[in-house]
Amino acid sequence: MATAIEPATYTAPEIRQTQMLIGGEWRDSVSGKTFATINPATEKVIAEVAEGDAADIDLAVKSARAAFESGTWATLDARDRGKLITKLANLLEDNFDELAALESLDNGKPISDSCAADLPLVIDCLHYYAGWADKIHGDTIPIRGNNFCYTRREPLGVAGQIIPWNFPMLMTAWKWGPALAAGCTIVMKPAEQTPLTCLRMAELAMEAGFPPGVINVVPGYGPTAGAALVKHPGVDKIAFTGEHRTAQIIMADAAQTLKRLTFELGGKSPNIVFADADLDAAVAGAEFGLFFNQGQCCCAGSRLFVEESVHEEFVDKMIERANGRVLGNPFDAKTTQGPQVDRAQFEKILGYIDKGKEQGAACVAGGNRFGDKGYFIEPTIFTGVTDDMAIATDEIFGPVMNILSFKDFDEVVDRANRTNFGLAAAVWTKDVSKAHRIAHSVRAGTVWVNCYDVFDAAAPFGGFKMSGIGRECGEAALANYTELKTVTMSLG
Ligand code: NAI
Ligand code: MG
Numbered sequence: 001m002a003t004a005i006e007p008a009t010y011t012a013p014e015i016r017q018t019q020m021l022i023g024g025e026w027r028d029s030v031s032g033k034t035f036a037t038i039n040p041a042t043e044k045v046i047a048e049v050a051e052g053d054a055a056d057i058d059l060a061v062k063s064a065r066a067a068f069e070s071g072t073w074a075t076l077d078a079r080d081r082g083k084l085i086t087k088l089a090n091l092l093e094d095n096f097d098e099l100a101a102l103e104s105l106d107n108g109k110p111i112s113d114s115c116a117a118d119l120p121l122v123i124d125c126l127h128y129y130a131g132w133a134d135k136i137h138g139d140t141i142p143i144r145g146n147n148f149c150y151t152r153r154e155p156l157g158v159a160g161q162i163i164p165w166n167f168p169m170l171m172t173a174w175k176w177g178p179a180l181a182a183g184c185t186i187v188m189k190p191a192e193q194t195p196l197t198c199l200r201m202a203e204l205a206m207e208a209g210f211p212p213g214v215i216n217v218v219p220g221y222g223p224t225a226g227a228a229l230v231k232h233p234g235v236d237k238i239a240f241t242g243e244h245r246t247a248q249i250i251m252a253d254a255a256q257t258l259k260r261l262t263f264e265l266g267g268k269s270p271n272i273v274f275a276d277a278d279l280d281a282a283v284a285g286a287e288f289g290l291f292f293n294q295g296q297c298c299c300a301g302s303r304l305f306v307e308e309s310v311h312e313e314f315v316d317k318m319i320e321r322a323n324g325r326v327l328g329n330p331f332d333a334k335t336t337q338g339p340q341v342d343r344a345q346f347e348k349i350l351g352y353i354d355k356g357k358e359q360g361a362a363c364v365a366g367g368n369r370f371g372d373k374g375y376f377i378e379p380t381i382f383t384g385v386t387d388d389m390a391i392a393t394d395e396i397f398g399p400v401m402n403i404l405s406f407k408d409f410d411e412v413v414d415r416a417n418r419t420n421f422g423l424a425a426a427v428w429t430k431d432v433s434k435a436h437r438i439a440h441s442v443r444a445g446t447v448w449v450n451c452y453d454v455f456d457a458a459a460p461f462g463g464f465k466m467s468g469i470g471r472e473c474g475e476a477a478l479a480n481y482t483e484l485k486t487v488t489m490s491l492g
Contacts, residue, residue, distance in 0.1 A: 010111045010331050013101045017199040018049045020056060020219060023063035024212025026203075030055035035221070037195055040108035040339040041330055041374040049195050052218035054228035057187065060216040061234040064158045064185040067213025074155045074183040082133030085180050087208040088201075089126035092119070095204065099197060103169055104330045106196045108338040108375070109293060111331050121455060122173040125473070128457035129177030136182060136478055138485075146492035153482040155183030156260065157236035160229040162222075162250075163198075164242045165191035165341050166296040166397075172198045174472045175239050176215065177457070182481035187216045187235065189226050191242075193341050195219040222246065233257050239480060240264070241298070243395075244421075244466050262470035262480045264298065264462055266395040267423030270416035271301030271452065272406075272438060275310045277428035281450065283317045286401070289426060289452035291325060291379055294340055295349075295399040298467075299424035301452060303392060304403045305412050311405045315364065315383055318403070322365040322379040339375040340398060346375035349398030356382045356391040361402070387415055395421075409434070413441045422464030426452050445471070 018034075019026040027050070028034075034048040052060075067073055073081070092099060100114035109118070138151030159179045163171035168190060179186055190198035202217045218225055230238055230253040237260040240250055244265040254261055271289050273282045289301035306314045330338040340346045346369075353367055366378030377399055385392050385402040392402050406412040416425060426448040427438040439447040445462045448454060455461070455473075462471035470480055 010097065010101045010104070010333075012105050012331065013098045015047045015196065017196075017203045018047050019199075020050045020052055020060075021199070021202045021206070021215065021217045022056065022060045023066075023216070024206065029053070029220075030059070035192060035219075037106055037193070038342065039105055040341055043374060046105060047196065049199075049219050052189070052220035053224040056218050056220070057225055057228040057232060060187045060218050061158060061160075061229070061232045063213040064187050064216050065234045067211060068155070068158055068185040072211050073185060073214045076183075078134035078136070078183075081180065081183060082130045084208055084210055085126055085130035085133065085177070088205050088210070089123050089130065091204040091208055092123050092126070092201065095200075099169065099200060101331070102200060103197050104338070106194045107165060107168060107341060108330055110335040110338050112333055112335070113293065118167060118170055121457070122169045125170070125173040125177050125457040129181040132178070132475070132478060133181040136482065143488065146490065147488050148491055149486065149488045152485045152487065153182075153478075154485050156481050156483050157184060158234060159184045159186050159481060160232070160235040160238045161186060161188040162226050162229065162238065162240045162242065163188070163190055165193035166293060166298070168194040169197045169201065171241055172201055174477075178472075178477040179239075179481045180214070182478055184481045185214050187218060187229060189218055189220060189229055192219070192221050227253055230254050230259070231256065235259060237261070237480070260480070262472070263468045264472055265423070265466065265468045266298050266397070267300070267421040267463065267467050268303055268393065268395055268419050269299050269301050269421070269424040269426070269444065270303045270305055270442065271426045272412055272416060272428065273304070273306045273310070273314060274427070274429040274431070274434065275307040276430050278430065278450070279310060279314060279317065282428035283314060283321060285426070285428065285450070285452045286318065287321045290401045291322070291337065291399050292453060294338055294377075296341060296345070296397050297453070299446065299453065300397070301424075301426055302396060302400075302402060303416070303419075304401060305406045305416065306403055308405050308407050311403075315381075315403060318381060318401070319365045322381050322401070325379045327370050327376050327378070337376075337379065337399065340377060341375070343375060345397065346377065349377055349396055349400060352391055352394065352396045352398070352400060353380055356385070356389065356400070356402075359389045359391070361385045361389060361391060366399070387418065393419070409437070413438065416442050420466040423462075423467035424448070
């Protein structure tokens with residue numbers, strides 16, 4: 001794992017790349033249009049970025065298709081594909097400071113988080129998948145008769161990848177790593193809120209020496225550039241991270257061409273604290289599990305179930321921690337909470353805070369905008385939350401914690417599962433068998449025991465139910481980018 005660098009000296013970096021990458025060349029959009037990317041801490045424009053639409057997507061897909069079909073990438077020695085991915089990881093590490101600062105500038109996340117979480121996870125992910133490139137292989141299968149049967153794992157083809165704004169570089173790495181290791185070529189559409197780090201990563205990929213057309217990046221909006229990518233007949237697969245409603249549109253749009261789909265969507269993840277837990281650890285874990293990244297995490301522990309007998313003590317400790325969070329300039333090393341990513345998210349979250357108050361929950365911390373510039377929201381806690389309130393059912397994607405009280409094991413399992421989502425869950429207890437019983441009963445793709453948000457490139461991540469289809473990270477993600485071919489030969 002790359003080591004985090006002391007963030008005290010960071011300032012906003014120079015913006016090096018605002019064009020789109022198609023076929024190894026940097027260019028303006030066909031329409032000539034651009035869109036502004038905003039610094040959410042100041043509400044000021046950082047840069048104008050090339051705005052792709054269907055015409056640019058078409059060019060990018062043709063270039064990815066040509067790069068795939070030329071064979072220069074898919075049939076390159078697998079070990080050499082791995083070496084190129086390693087080279088990219090090393091270049092990211094060489095440019096660690098600039099990339100961390102660029103991520104904080106465009107997204108608003110505290111520089112200490114970019115340095116301690118995003119960048120190390122990104123670099124680790126690419127190293128991990130570099131190692132897989134020459135380890136993707138089939139089986140020999142003892143079928144009936146005098147036959148020799150084996151399977152091959154062939155690259156799927158052109159992968160369309162659509163990512164959100166909450167972890168712009170990490171989502172890029174999670175998508176590029178397994179696709180490149182498998183020998184696919186890529187057309188990526190970064191989120192319109194945060195295109196800058198993906199473009200800079202693509203620039204470094206060119207420097208690493210990826211052949212033209214293997215990685216294409218087209219910034220733009222969802223209904224134009226994103227939808228064109230989903231509908232394009234030259235794309236074999238869409239990997240999408242974002243809102244479940246967007247995934248529903250993508251699934252319908254992909255039906256015509258029967259594309260392979262993997263989705264990593266939202267959640268309303270239960271975080272369950274039993275009375276026998278180490279309460280201070282649970283409070284710290286709950287804070288991290290909800291407020292990390294300004295609450296903009298798909299797996300945020302946004303339904304915090306606390307056993308009745310420790311509820312009051314827990315709430316008191318939690319309020320103290322929430323009030324101790326440091327909001328402000330993301331480039332200040334002491335800042336622990338930055339602004340929400342944009343005005344739309346900011347207003348959506350404030351709307352949920354109002355709804356929580358209207359529906360009778362008690363707002364015991366925060367509950368308002370912080371300051372008068374930038375999209376900052378106070379760390380907010382609601383108690384007295386019931387399962388049917390909007391704040392307990394909907395993904396808020398902000399610094400709004402909902403504390404629900406429960407009496408016993410069966411009740412909390414039942415309530416934890418009463419949601420259409422199933423991305424993550426956590427349980428805090430010293431009772432090992434209780435921990436495993438929760439881990440096995442909660443319908444979620446990831447369960448953390450006495451911890452939260454422990455991520456690793458090697459550990460599969462994804463959702464049950466409406467939280468997604470397929471898994472990212474780990475060996476599992478390679479299946480998203482390969483087709484299995486069976487070859488049978490008569491020996492008789
Ligand atoms: P979104 O799902 O609309 O956007 C994610 C990506 O999909 C962006 O690149 C966007 O341009 C693209 N997109 C949008 N519409 C598209 C379409 N019709 N076809 C193809 N691509 C399309 O999410 P948004 O609007 O940024 O945030 C809304 C809510 O979604 C958030 O408040 C949060 O609840 C949830 N969300 C969940 C995320 C997660 O990691 N699970 C990440 C981002 C948002
Ligand atoms: Mg949207």
